[in-house]
Amino acid sequence: xxxxxxxxxxxxxxxxxxxxxxxxxxxxxxxxxxxxxxxxxxxxxxxxxxxxxxxxxxxxxxxxxxxxxxxxxxxxxxxxxxxxxxxxxxxxxxxxxxxxxxxxxxxxxxxxxxxxxxxxxxxxxxxxxxxxxxxxxxxxxxxxxxxxxxxxxxxxxxxxxxxxxxxxxxxxxxxxxxxxxxxxxxxxxxxxxxxxxxxxx
Amino acid sequence: xxxxxxxxxxxxxxxxxxxxxxxxxxxxxxxxxxxxxxxxxxxxxxxxxxxxxxxxxxxxxxxxxxxxxxxxxxxxxxxxxxxxxxxxxxxxxxxxxxxxxxxxxxxxxxxxxxxxxxxxxxxxxxxxxxxxxxxxxxxxxxxxxxxxxxxxxxxxxxxxxxxxxxxxxxxxxxxxxxxxxxxxxxxxxxxxxxxxxxxxx
Numbered sequence: 001x002x003x004x005x006x007x008x009x010x011x012x013x014x015x016x017x018x019x020x021x022x023x024x025x026x027x028x029x030x031x032x033x034x035x036x037x038x039x040x041x042x043x044x045x046x047x048x049x050x051x052x053x054x055x056x057x058x059x060x061x062x063x064x065x066x067x068x069x070x071x072x073x074x075x076x077x078x079x080x081x082x083x084x085x086x087x088x089x090x091x092x093x094x095x096x097x098x099x100x101x102x103x104x105x106x107x108x109x110x111x112x113x114x115x116x117x118x119x120x121x122x123x124x125x126x127x128x129x130x131x132x133x134x135x136x137x138x139x140x141x142x143x144x145x146x147x148x149x150x151x152x153x154x155x156x157x158x159x160x161x162x163x164x165x166x167x168x169x170x171x172x173x174x175x176x177x178x179x180x181x182x183x184x185x186x187x188x189x190x191x192x193x194x195x196x197x198x199x200x201x
Numbered sequence: 202x203x204x205x206x207x208x209x210x211x212x213x214x215x216x217x218x219x220x221x222x223x224x225x226x227x228x229x230x231x232x233x234x235x236x237x238x239x240x241x242x243x244x245x246x247x248x249x250x251x252x253x254x255x256x257x258x259x260x261x262x263x264x265x266x267x268x269x270x271x272x273x274x275x276x277x278x279x280x281x282x283x284x285x286x287x288x289x290x291x292x293x294x295x296x297x298x299x300x301x302x303x304x305x306x307x308x309x310x311x312x313x314x315x316x317x318x319x320x321x322x323x324x325x326x327x328x329x330x331x332x333x334x335x336x337x338x339x340x341x342x343x344x345x346x347x348x349x350x351x352x353x354x355x356x357x358x359x360x361x362x363x364x365x366x367x368x369x370x371x372x373x374x375x376x377x378x379x380x381x382x383x384x385x386x387x388x389x390x391x392x393x394x395x396x397x398x399x400x401x402x
Contacts (some may be wrong), residue, residue, distance in 0.1 A: 015223035022216035025248025047226025052251040084310045154384035183355035183396045
């Protein structure tokens, strides 16, 4: 049994979080889910609907799988002073680290991605890249795996990436079974990135 | 501005709810989101993580867009005694009604779908069909539109359906823009149902 710990913060992006958690949560024998946030209790998303944090940052310092959704982009602020120090330690202590969309921008600020291959939202690619040029940012990738670090492109790409990470952890057939159960057409090729062009403009 | 009211109940399915809400919520000029449940406050999903209801059933009786996620299937109970009477009235008073996955089973119990074309989760198709044979259940459809009623196949299909409903409400280009922004490969053909076969066994 692995614990998937998802970091949330005000203005997290709904599908960045709940797409991956749908797939991890599908197999309750393999994964249990915890939501961690600066404070316990309700945390509002970008779009209004809130989720509820089970743990505050001071109550957890690593997970088997650490998931970092996006939601931070352009004008949406994130309380990086509180989150970044925790995230740097939690990422270094967790077995698998996954980020979705601009979640990789937060993760990059910790230095955890320095010298590693990673990707992010394609429409915000330059904005993310400038935050931490030390990262080997990939402009064309649905998602990137570097060891046990997985970073995905924008929003929906987090679902394809999560199924790939699940396949690496519990097997390809198990991941395919989850996709089939959720009637999800899994795009299995990490290099097939139909939204890459917007990173190049 | 239209209000999207999403009905939640304990054990709702995460992606049935948050896939559609990601896309509706993307355009804050066109849609605002409300979560309604038997009681206000946190409501746990199938997979653990909770959302927070803004309204109890007694505080709302219709929406511009009523969204009914699934989560009820086989052994997972739903408090139909409380939900079904409310849902029958709310569906008849709402302008657009959308259900995802086994959300259509709940909606069918109200009689609102009688004589209308609808679909549901393909792995649970027979289970749903038997609940209300008066519905013209479609075994092969990613989603079905019948007037301003939209019902989708399992879990992920709710995202394709919601983009189609958004296109009908605010235009095809607006819907395509949302899909592009969320880096989502929208399957636009409601008749292309790669999971239909499981409804026929």
